[in-house]
Structures are given as structure tokens and as C-alpha cells.
Amino acid sequence: MQKETAAMAQQDLVRDGRAGEVQDADDGVEDDQPAKLGRKRDHTRDADILQAAIDVLAECGYERMTIDMVAARAKAGKATLYRRWSSKAELVVDAIACMKQGEFTPDNLPDTGTLRGDLLAMIRPHSLEESERKLQVMGAVVSMLSRDPQLAEAVGLAITEPRTAVNRALMQRAVDRGEVGPDADIETIAQIGPSMAAYRTLAQRKPVDRAFLVSIIDGVVLPALGLRPGG
Numbered sequence: 155m156q157k158e159t160a161a162m163a164q165q166d167l168v169r170d171g172r173a174g175e176v177q178d179a180d181d182g183v184e185d186d187q188p189a190k191l192g193r194k195r196d197h198t199r200d201a202d203i204l205q206a207a208i209d210v211l212a213e214c215g216y217e218r219m220t221i222d223m224v225a226a227r228a229k230a231g232k233a234t235l236y237r238r239w240s241s242k243a244e245l246v247v248d249a250i251a252c253m254k255q256g257e258f259t260p261d262n263l264p265d266t267g268t269l270r271g272d273l274l275a276m277i278r279p280h281s282l283e284e285s286e287r288k289l290q291v292m293g294a295v296v297s298m299l300s301r302d303p304q305l306a307e308a309v310g311l312a313i314t315e316p317r318t319a320v321n322r323a324l325m326q327r328a329v330d331r332g333e334v335g336p337d338a339d340i341e342t343i344a345q346i347g348p349s350m351a352a353y354r355t356l357a358q359r360k361p362v363d364r365a366f367l368v369s370i371i372d373g374v375v376l377p378a379l380g381l382r383p384g385g
Contacts, residue, residue: 206224
């Protein structure tokens with residue numbers, strides 16, 4: 155009986171040892187292995203992955219785009235992407251939002267002393283190649299929405315909210331310095347430019363150039379706030 159007990163104990167030790175070896179091996183898994191429960195997400199590669207998603211989207215379109223392609227372009231494991239984004243559509247929505255955010259955020263804005271000057275300073279020159287690339291991305295977005303109409307709200311926010319947030323901050327600053335009246339409907343007016351730009355690219359398939367943006371600022375936004383273009 156003692157021998158049988160000792161043998162069983164020895165088997166338990168062997169099993170425990172093997173379990174430890176398996177655990178050690180699991181600790182060194184690559185990113186293409188399923189994530190373990192409780193593992194913290196690493197967001198340090200998000201910017202690279204989102205840029206890769208935009209590149210693949212522009213080159214291949216939504217239908218042909220795959221998570222594998224984005225992972226290869228970003229030099230990341232598939233599991234890294236799936237831990238952060240549960241689907242291709244979710245990844246595309248985040249990538250669009252990142253693309254639309256640009257170099258300016260509500261915490262990093264031009265300050266020219268006037269709202270018009272600030273809004274004009276937000277306009278960045280774009281090359282023909284960059285404009286064509288953005289049209290390709292927006293074309294892919296239209297294709298995505300035709301397949302998944304329920305994504306329309308999320309896509310709309312991804313496209314318009316980053317610039318709307320910036321406009322909102324600039325307009326609030328104009329109110330604070332007395333340039334714009336306190337009763338101005340900033341929340342609505344801040345959405346005008348981004349919404350019209352989104353319509354131009356998604357529906358009309360036209361580039362959003364400086365002339366178009368200046369016409370919106372001088373012809374719609376400033377008058378809606380009670381300002382004259384030259385005032």
C-alpha cells in the first residue's frame with residue numbers, strides 16, 4: 155500500500171513538473187497565439203497598426219482587406235490585432251478616426267487671435283497624391299457601409315467628431331475672449347464643416363481642398379456665429 159501511495163505521489167510530481175514546463179512554454183508565446191485571460195493589452199503599436207489599416211484599405215478596398223494583411227503590413231501578430239479589435243469593421247472605424255484626427259487636437263491648437271485665423275490655420279496643404287488616397291479610403295468606407303449599414307453612425311462619428319471637437323474648442327475660445335456671443339450654438343455650428351466635408355468625399359466623391367474649406371468658413375460658419383469674414 156505504501157509503495158502504491160509513493161508511486162502515485164511520484165506520478166503527481168511528474169505531472170506537476172510537466173505542467174510547469176507547459177506553463178513556462180506558454181509564457182513565451184508569440185503574438186499569433188490566443189491571448190491568455192488577464193493579459194494586459196499593449197497599445198504601444200496601435201498607431202502603426204491603424205496606419206497599416208489605412209494603407210491596406212486604400213490599396214485593396216474593404217472587400218479584399220483582411221486582418222492578416224494589416225498584421226503583415228504592421229509587422230504584428232494577428233492575435234495582437236484581435237485582442238484590440240474584434241472585427242475588420244471595428245479596426246477600419248478606428249483607423250478612419252485616427253486619420254481624421256490629424257496633427258491638431260483640442261489640446262494643441264493654433265492661436266492667431268481670431269476665430270477665422272485659427273480655422274484657416276487648421277487647413278493643411280494636400281498633394282494630389284494624398285487627396286487621391288483619401289478618396290480611395292472614403293470609397294472603401296462607402297463599400298463597407300453598403301455591406302454593414304448599421305455601422306453608419308460609428309463611421310459618421312469617426313469621420314466628423316475629431317474635427318468637430320477641434321472646432322468646438324476654437325469656437326469656445328472665441329466666446330471666452332468675447333469675439334463670439336455667449337448664446338451662439340457652438341455645438342451645432344462646430345459640426346457644419348466636418349459634416350459638409352464628409353458629404354463631399356463620401357457622396358460626391360470630390361476632394362476637400364482649401365478653396366472648399368475657405369468657402370465653408372467664410373460663407374457658412376462665420377455668418378452662423380454672427381461674424382463677417384473680414385471681421
